[in-house]
Amino acid sequence: MVIYREEYRLYDLGPHHPFSPVRLEMLTSLLKALGVWQEPLAPPEATREEVLSVHSERLVRRVEAASRGEKVSDLEHYGLGTGDTPVFPGMDQAARVLVGGTLEGARRILAGEKRVLQLGGGLHHAQYDRASGFCVYNDLSVAIRRLTRAGLRVAYLDIDVHHGDGVQWLHYEEKEVLTLSLHESGRYLFPGTGHVHEIGKGGGAGRKLNLPLEPFTEDESYLEVFEALVPWALAAFRPDVLVVQAGADAHFLDPLADLLLTTRAYERLFRLVLQYAEAYAGGRVLFTLGGGYSLDAAVRVWALLYHVFHGLSLPERLPEGWRSAWEARLGKPLTPTLHDPRAPYPEIPRKPEIEKRNRLTLQRLTELVGPHLLH
Amino acid sequence: MLVKDVMHGPVISVGPEWTLEDAYKLLLERGIRHLPVVADGRLVGIITDRDIRLATSHLNPQGPCPGCTQVGDVMTKDVITSHPLDPVEEAARVMRERKIGSLPVLEDGRLVGIVTGIDLLDALLKLTGVTEPSGRLEVRLPDRVGELARLTGFLAGRGVNIHSLLSYPEDGDRVRAVVRVNTLETHLLAEGLRQEGFDVLWPPKKPW
Numbered sequence: 001m002v003i004y005r006e007e008y009r010l011y012d013l014g015p016h017h018p019f020s021p022v023r024l025e026m027l028t029s030l031l032k033a034l035g036v037w038q039e040p041l042a043p044p045e046a047t048r049e050e051v052l053s054v055h056s057e058r059l060v061r062r063v064e065a066a067s068r069g070e071k072v073s074d075l076e077h078y079g080l081g082t083g084d085t086p087v088f089p090g091m092d093q094a095a096r097v098l099v100g101g102t103l104e105g106a107r108r109i110l111a112g113e114k115r116v117l118q119l120g121g122g123l124h125h126a127q128y129d130r131a132s133g134f135c136v137y138n139d140l141s142v143a144i145r146r147l148t149r150a151g152l153r154v155a156y157l158d159i160d161v162h163h164g165d166g167v168q169w170l171h172y173e174e175k176e177v178l179t180l181s182l183h184e185s186g187r188y189l190f191p192g193t194g195h196v197h198e199i200g201k202g203g204g205a206g207r208k209l210n211l212p213l214e215p216f217t218e219d220e221s222y223l224e225v226f227e228a229l230v231p232w233a234l235a236a237f238r239p240d241v242l243v244v245q246a247g248a249d250a251h252f253l254d255p256l257a258d259l260l261l262t263t264r265a266y267e268r269l270f271r272l273v274l275q276y277a278e279a280y281a282g283g284r285v286l287f288t289l290g291g292g293y294s295l296d297a298a299v300r301v302w303a304l305l306y307h308v309f310h311g312l313s314l315p316e317r318l319p320e321g322w323r324s325a326w327e328a329r330l331g332k333p334l335t336p337t338l339h340d341p342r343a344p345y346p347e348i349p350r351k352p353e354i355e356k357r358n359r360l361t362l363q364r365l366t367e368l369v370g371p372h373l374l375h
Numbered sequence: 376m377l378v379k380d381v382m383h384g385p386v387i388s389v390g391p392e393w394t395l396e397d398a399y400k401l402l403l404e405r406g407i408r409h410l411p412v413v414a415d416g417r418l419v420g421i422i423t424d425r426d427i428r429l430a431t432s433h434l435n436p437q438g439p440c441p442g443c444t445q446v447g448d449v450m451t452k453d454v455i456t457s458h459p460l461d462p463v464e465e466a467a468r469v470m471r472e473r474k475i476g477s478l479p480v481l482e483d484g485r486l487v488g489i490v491t492g493i494d495l496l497d498a499l500l501k502l503t504g505v506t507e508p509s510g511r512l513e514v515r516l517p518d519r520v521g522e523l524a525r526l527t528g529f530l531a532g533r534g535v536n537i538h539s540l541l542s543y544p545e546d547g548d549r550v551r552a553v554v555r556v557n558t559l560e561t562h563l564l565a566e567g568l569r570q571e572g573f574d575v576l577w578p579p580k581k582p583w
Contacts, residue, residue: 018559018560076536079508082534082536082557082558083533083534083535083557083558083560084557084558084559084560125508132508133508133559134559162559165508186505187511188510188511188561188577188578189510189511189561190508190509190510190558190559190561191505191508191509191510192505192507192508192509192510192511192555193505193508215579252583253583255562255563256559256560256561256562256563257562258578258579258581344583345582345583346582346583
């Protein structure tokens with residue numbers, strides 16, 4: 001089941017902002033041009049109360065006021081009105097529409113649906129008391145809370161290139177939520193957290209896993225540590241459902257970060273996630289989108305996700321008409337095939353060192369959380 | 376950052392008449408390594424877990440007697456101390472040069488705190504660590520008047536808030552500035568800085 005509605009595109013942080021609604025417009029038009037688009041389920045927007053299941057009243061009140069264009073003196077204290085997360089008219093409702101989609105996914109899972117693809121959301125930086133990093137409300141955590149309140153154990157997998165800090169901190173002490181974030185090391189990249197030693201607290205100890213990867217990590221090394229870590233953690237935790245933030249910004253073309261995945265790695269990741277859901281989570285999986293700031297790359301990565309999700313065979317080339325129309329509109333060339341060309345970037349001289357360091361990080365992580373997870 | 380910002384107090388201390396056995400038990404119970412020794416309200420010495428272990432070792436020529444040896448016989452008497460208003464870097468320099476693990480902190484002759492190597496590591500973490508969601512820029516600046524101001528002025532002009540800024544000298548009249556900023560878009564900032572002639576070390580320019 002696919003969840004989407006046009007109003008997702010109201011979440012618009014401005015014409016030059018990288019978290020652009022054009023991504024969704026491009027993606028849906030591509031799927032239509034490929035002839036694979038099926039009418040999605042249009043979700044209701046989340047209510048104020050639903051947002052308050054993970055956010056503070058004072059944050060919500062400020063988002064609402066800023067939304068109406070009122071002057072609020074302490075906005076920046078709540079992470080709003082910054083360059084990354086500017087305010088815009090109607091932002092409260094726009095954010096609640098995105099939350100509504102992911103929350104509807106959780107409801108559908110609870111009603112017996114196995115696989116849900118929410119073509120939006122993934123606002124993983126939003127925290128209890130603070131908007132952050134393009135994210136106003138945390139749709140993922142609202143959905144996760146809905147699932148845990150129904151008695152389900154939730155495994156959250158975050159493949160966005162940035163650490164899934166908001167989701168991690170919101171569930172940091174919860175026993176029934178496993179968070180698993182693979183990201184570029186916070187030594188350099190926003191938000192700076194996501195070290196292996198952030199493993200959870202109290203009942204949540206050992207159930208918050210972070211695998212920070214070296215800048216310039218490539219397909220091979222990423223898949224190596226992913227395939228070693230994820231099934232291991234899921235087999236130990238035994239979730240009832242998998243929630244996946246499928247950000248596309250670990251792609252080598254992404255302008256904001258420094259990992260070097262190609263579409264081939266993403267295809268493999270999506271197939272693996274579906275396999276893991278079958279093997280460890282009763283087949284139940286809810287995907288959202290996330291970061292992804294190269295229009296060319298993000299749209300192809302998510303088109304891949306859509307095809308793999310539906311078990312469709314992959315087209316090799318993208319429709320010419322679609323491509324020329326978007327090339328004219330964006331004023332730059334687009335990759336003509338669904339997959340990246342072979343060897344699309346120059347050889348990375350530090351490759352063996354990067355692979356070695358990623359293996360070491362994985363080893364440190366499993367040593368740290370093993371005693372908690374395996375009991 | 377001053378010593379009073381990183382020190383710990385009130386201080387767990389012992390008297391010179393304590394036995395080594397009792398002092399060691401106290402160290403173990405409280406999970407600490409240093410005990411200032413106080414007599415009549417004045418600091419008269421300091422004793423560490425290492426002092427006690429050496430004094431009670433079987434290799435000690437007098438033979439070990441933890442139950443009968445007193446702290447006053449083993450403690451270091453000329454204690455190097457610090458003041459609450461000393462800068463942290465001065466405490467660090469003294470500890471490094473004298474190769475000692477802690478400094479009792481005295482104010483008007485009264486023992487008000489203690490600074491240990493662990494407190495200085497905490498200070499380092501506070502100076503270099505991540506306390507807010509932020510990204511990192513590393514810029515190499517010429518070591519001359521106004522360069523850092525040029526950098527921070529550029530960031531202010533872009534509406535970017537600086538969460539922390541660390542700078543240290545490099546070889547050859549240059550200074551490395553490490554800046555944590557409240558944005559995901561450090562690549563964009565780096566590009567702008569390069570256009571202004573800054574030598575940006577991180578994030579790197581991608582050749583594709």
